[in-house]
Amino acid sequence: MTEAFDIDTSDLPELAFTVNGRLVTLRVPPVRRLSDVLREELGLTGTKVGCNAGDCGACTVRIDGRQICACLTPVGQAAGRAVESVEGLARDNRINRLQAAFHRFGAAQCGICTPGMLMAASDLLAHTSHPDRQQVEDALGGVLCRCTGYRKIVEAVLHTADPELEFLVPETGRAVGAPVAKTDGLAKLTGTERYGADSAPADALWLRAVRSPHGRARFRVGDLEALRRAWPGLAAVLTAAEVPVNGFGIYPDIKDQPALADGIVRYRGEAVLALVGDAETIETLPDDAVPIEWEPLPPIGFDQARAGGAPALHEAVPDNVLVRGRVVKGDVEQAFAGAAATAEIAVETSFVEHAYIEPEAGYARRVGDRIEVVACTQTPYMDRDEIAHVLGIPRDRVRIVPTAVGGGFGGKLDLSLQPLIAVAAWTLNRPVRCIYARPESMASTTKRHPAQIRARAAADAEGRLLGFDFAGDFNTGAYASWGPTVANRVPVHCTGPYHVPQVRALTRALYTNDPPAGAFRGFGVPQAAIAHEALMDDLAARLDIDPLEFRWINALRVGQPTATGQVLQASCGLAACLEALRPRWQTARAAAEAANRAGGIECRGVGVGCMWYGIGNTSLSNPSTMRVGLKPNGRITLYNGAVDIGQGSNTIMVQIAADALGVPMERFDLIMGDTDLTEDAGKTSASRQTFVSGKAAEQAGAALRAELLRRLNAGEDAELVLEQGRVQARDAAGARMLDLAALPVDERGDVLSATGSFDPPTTPLDADGQGVPYASYGFAAQMAEVAVDLELGTVKVLRIVAAHDVGRAINPIQVEGQIHGGVAQGLGLALMEEYVPGRTENLHDYLIPTFGDVPDIECILIEDREPLGPYGAKGIGEPALIPTAPAILNAIHHATGVRITHVPATPDRVLAALQAHGIAR
């Protein structure tokens, strides 16, 4: 947001400095942040603002060659100096070598940190042309990335001086499987990509929410007219009364979250009022000037909600149990009665924050009797329906235009600022924009569910699993959000990817006065995996079987039933993943044990973690439709309703559609997510876009090809050549021509178009959770090597080997990128991430992995084709994260003999556990 100062600019001294070699003279307050001046005064929005506190480094620019945080630099201190931003890297429309290396090596995912990374790297490369890895990590260490796990960024910088930095251009029909660079990569590398905060109508008003400082309180709003009089720059102060239908929520039948709280707040950070007005007023009006009378009440915590008898958060749910999940197969007690070995565990996990580097941002405007919302989101079509619901208008009067998304990970699957700006723009008939501040983003948006899990498992003497008994409570916070999804997904997955004859899995999602827990990469499965993977190690130890071999014995295989009784028919690659790890495992375990025999304060360990993950929604229809259209100029448009949040669907979908159509990728233009222009491709969640929307893209491409071949009277193997104004088909019979100028154009400007749709076949689950919840599952096994410092309790992850059955890697470089990023987040879950309301609402108290935390990651791609998926592909986004924390925790156990059951395993917790076992130094 523009910082406003009560200074008449005509009195200001003129500041002069150069920006990317161009002299700039300005009259602005000298203490205004350089980041604001670059973005707002000079229109150079390539410099990003992620935290405005010097923590994230997204705003990194160079002054006189040195990297600095523009958000902490008063513009007065730039006077007379040379400022360089990302926009200055490319010359004459040619990207420089560093940008080319980023493009080639897949170093940008969502791209929000990319400008900062590039500027930090530019500083390094200016004085060290051939840096080593440590120098790269040190130089770039002040910039945070949440997508990539940093490894490909380091790789790109190390390869900047390579003589060859060619980009792969796949031959026609060879796009699938090729490591092509991102179709939207250049925009991210040059600073031209537009994220939520990067554009708005010039006449837009600003909106800021006033939020609850209390976890639970009643409140009364005082005299707002007096506030309006005192602050003439206010255009409106919105309260619950101004919201037409004041309830939203992702489930059609659970609209329990108000856009603005109505007399009672249920979590710290909940929006109570919305201030709308000019930039200066909205920036400077302090919260304590707003007349709100609070009556704080004792908040209901997780333990209290679990115990029962607490006051109800929501009238309709007297026991605070939002939902129960249940999967029961056979008689689990009988399994334990006859077991050769049993093991049990209690696991506790914490709130985890998505910590995407782009805070929520966007604008809304009223266009006649329609509302348009332009904002970062993972789910334009659900946003459309939710905004229609809140405004009380039909959904065809709502248009959602997603901006580029600077990271999501599930956190942008719920409405955040959208209902506020929509209501404001709708009632004021003025464009209204909003950018969440970092603390606001962290306090108010959803988190990963904290879990309290008890689980036990039984096996026979040969190491075959007999039974699995699981009870998990999930803290769903103040509102439902995706709580039901978590409570229903976990019981299906909680045995792990193993064949278990007798299963009992019971879950609850409980309301508390904590932030709403929602969707976060894995929907509760990562928490459950910590439990099942500890049990696998413990059973293996009791039976004196190698932990990896124990898992291999029990790995789900084609023809075996899951806990829900689903018999898997294909693409079941866990055993293959374990086999790929086996030689590395044996070497690493032996090396660690040998190293430990020497003693010392550092102990080495190697652990394994496995996972499976159902792709798409649990027993719910989740269709996707894609459209490809042919313009008279011979170019193809992919009308792509799937939002790319950095994971790469803008590239994957083009690869698939191009091969299905039989034309090169570069013939394609892309429209992403605009609900007026695309078809509904569903949400970017549940690792579903490659599998579901990818299949739709394949079918759309194939349908358009079939139509062209029909019109050209050509055979199926004909080569299609798109040219200006015409299409040629060439086959053994010769060449035929279709004149596109002669065809009528439709409302999209296409002469021909075709759609494809796919909805993965599932069945409802019965009362015991039996049925077919997912059409396909991803499988993985990861191995972690760690070093534990017995004096400090610190855990250093030395290496990860990640073997993933992805069906088919449509784009191997992107699959690796997903694995790297998932591993980094899994490492954070295991070792450092814990969101505490009111205490970690920033990126220096809330810890996410940085360059030095993420080790080398070896990716092994197992391609056990999924017959339902596009070219055999299934999902990877969430599977990448799930096995990492279990592997690390198992490695700590291998190193020390101590099992950490409360994550994150922070140094003080690990040291306390080591001390309790008498092995701390």
Added chain:
Amino acid sequence: MHNFEYHRPTSVADAVQSLKGAEDGKILAGGMTLIPTLKQRLAAPSDLIDLGAIAELKGIKDEGGMITIGAATPHAMVAESEVVRRVIPALADLAEGIGDPQVRNRGTIGGSIANSDPAADYPAALVGLDATVQTDRRRIKADDFFKGLFETALEEDEIVTAVSFPKPEKACYAKFPNPASRYAMVGVMVARAGGAVRVAVTGAGPCVFRLPEMEQALSGNFSPDAIKGIEISADGLNSDIHGSAAYRAHLVSVMARRAVTDCA
């Protein structure tokens, strides 16, 4: 509302005049702390005095075994200084470990010590190395400079101009950094000079402090074993989500031993 008078003096004397003339003046050095503070409205000064244009405040001098660092010298310049690296390598190492490159390129030694953040690195260097702070009007021994949480011996209108470090025989700094900010959760500077040993701890308490018991033990036997048995009390130590007071007390012992080990 923000409504500051902004000053950009070119001499220390002018800066002091501006500060004296202000109702509530604040000094802007690298801005690492002040800018976020202004944003959060934790400070609303009448005047900002930007030291960035005062050339005499920047630079490093070797004055016969004594290193003098100008107050507005950024951490990166200290970290990269060949003189500092040669004369007091522990000081170069400490500067190299402050924050991230962006902080080191902007943050200054004068700004750091005048702020007296409990988790800042430099206070351990000043106290551990027995440095002297020079201001526009006097010289203050490091032992007398740091008074408490964000509190120093500086008068309201007093400006730090330089810090002088005598060359130690041996010195090492061992830090357990906050994983995000690289601030010291605990940082220990151990230095031996003229037969005496100093052990200065930052990050653990409200303000940098010395450990006389360890100093005495190390004076007799400069080895990690000499201090192994010394218990550090958790009373009064910082406690936060990154580490309890007890954990910090433990870290003080470990980091002190590691600093001594590194000296060998």
